[in-house]
Amino acid sequence: MYANHQDQQILPGDFFLPFGGRLSENNRWVQLSYIPWRRVEEEYSKHFSKDPRGGRAVSVRMALGALIIQEREGFSDRHLVQHITENPYLQYFLGLEGYREEPPFDPSLLTYFRKRLGPEVINQVNEWIVQAARQEEEGGDDDDPKDEPPTSTEADPKGGSKVEPQEPQTHQGKLILDATCAPSDIAYPTDLSLLNTAREKLEDIIDTLHAPHRGNMKKPRDRRCQARRDYLRTAKNRKPSRREIRKAVGRQLRYVARDLRFIEQLVAHTPLTVLSRRQYRELLVVGELYRQQREMYQSHSHRVDDRIVSIAQPDVRPIVRGKAKANVEFGPKVAISVVDGYSLMEKTSWDSFNEGTTLIESVERYVERFGFYPEAILADKIYRTRENLRYCKELGIRLSGPKLGRPPKHLDPEEQKLERQDMGERNAVEGKFGEAKRNYGLGLIRARLRQTSETVIALQLLVMNLEKRLRLLFWLLFGEVLSMDFHTVGARY
Incomplete structure (x- = not known):
């Protein structure tokens, strides 16, 4: 209550x-x-x-x-x-x-x-x-500006009148957009380590399913000691070759497939209800992980859709950032906007997305929050798509950055000055990312569940604004x- x-x-x-x-x-x-x-x-x-x-x-x-x-x-x-x-x-x-x-x-x-x-x-x-x-x-005006735009009355098909607000015509403020990755607290994933962890999870599930029949039914021979030695032989090698890694991955795949077959045989005698909630969830995740790893092993590839990089946190996905320090990060991708130094959440996704597609939604949300369009949008070049440029031109919003196509031979000094000014002001969002990652934990999300991780990220933006x-x-x-x-x-x- x-x-x-x-x-x-x-x-x-x-x-x-x-x-x-x-x-x-x-x-x-x-x-x-x-x-x-x-x-x-x-x-x-x-x-x-x-x-x-x-x-x-x-x-x-x-x-x-x-x-x-x-x-x-x-x-x-x-x-x-x-x-x-x-x-x-x-x-x-x-x-x-x-x-x-x-x-x-x-x-x-x-x-x-x-x-x-x-x-x-x-x-x-x-x-x-x-x-x-x-x-x-x-x-100190207490009136909400978003309630002030004029309205127009139109006839309602069912009778009476229908009041719809007109689009705001004023432009105030600047909207700064950018996105980053919030890394999750997981070990760096490799195919070999993931398969070894999956094998150990399956071995615990086999023990649980066989426990009611101990003494009456022979336990499946899962060869866990041999599988452990095969894993350590490659994992402890300082510089294993690609051929050695591929052989080790193939061995662990066969061990995992063998354990999955044993589980299917045991389910005929013991229902899955004897498993704990955590074990049942791990069994489902390991089944999908095995399918992905087998597909990549057979195709000699290292890419698959919705790739699982952690059994404990299956929602985490690899996010390619192209940074010098870490080309790939593992965690949700967060798109935010900065208005007058305050940070606002625009989108959180566990799958990688093109942040340029969030510009129109961010502008419309800006209108809902403050009641008018921004004068300018300061963002990376990835936001300067033809669709976004057309949208901003129709609404009279200036989108920072150079024009599309071949750069001109002679640049206008005023445009150069404006571009440098926009770059300096756009650094505010980079500073917000740095502040959140260094001081408030955005650089390493320690929450385990998907919803709690998103709650923690939202709290970090809230704390920054309070500060x-x-x-x-x-x-x-x-x-x-x-x-x-x-x-x-x-x-x-």
Whole structure:
């Protein structure tokens, strides 16, 4: 059951401290407590039943706040609960009215927080924060600009009138687009190591299926010791030749095929229901992995559609990036947009995609968020397709970069200056990627499931935007203090 929790923000001075004193209003966690918790709770409560039976769910402020603290500080689940228990500022950020010496929740609940919230809710909260921040920076207007475009009335076929908003005609701001890969925390995959891991998984499944018939039926001879020696003979070789690797892969393929046949024979005597959920999932993944590896082995190829590179995380795909450090990365591909220094999620996919195809969707989403088209789009050359250029030309949007075709012999100095300026401004998105990968964990996603991984990525963008707002609040406060000092000095002289 989920009941509406208290959404009123108490003042730092009203927070109860049993050992005396009061919280400082200049603390970063106190200043970060301006998140629109009420709107978030409305979205969060949709995932719960209103049935009064059952335990009361944790409030959205505590669930989302705990995930924000974890991504900001890089804590593990257990260490996060320990720090929350010890720090009154963190408890204030989570919405508690006073300091508690006992843990507010069990560390195991953090997994459910990630599943319950999901990337959709996190991205929605991120957009609310960005919209509120831009309105404050533009002058504190509380009206939503996307509600202001004029409307036109058309006749409805069923009678009455149908009101449809006209397309916005104004152009404001610049939209910066780019994509990157968020590597998952998996071992570097090779065909030989994947087949060896698959063989070991199948051997455990054979043991489980044969256990009810121990003493009554002879156990299949899987030759696991010989298979292990064959694998180590090549894996421990510092510089195995291609021929040796191919022979080793062929041996492991035959061992895996042999184990799969044994499992089919055992299923006739023991149902698959005796397997755990994890073992059954691994059996399905290994079956598909064997098909892919056999296809590549027979065709002397190293490419196959939807290639599996991890048995534990079968959703991970190889993403060819063409970078000098790592030509191929393994993890989801993330496309984001940067508007006035704030990062917004555009697309997350576990399959490789051409980021140039996301430009039109990003522009339309920009209109939905802010109520007008951007003046310019700053992006890589991969975004400068004929379709995107035609779309931008029709809407009067400038797309950065050179024209298609052969470059001209003489370049206009003004165009050169504008192109250099666009390249400098486009570096903002590269800086966001660097900040997220170095400080907030985007460089190595440690979540195991697909949904929780996407939730973690969305949280990292949310934390970056919160940190930007916190820096702006600091500079505003510093500017006020500095102006007061100047006035004091002027009064003295």
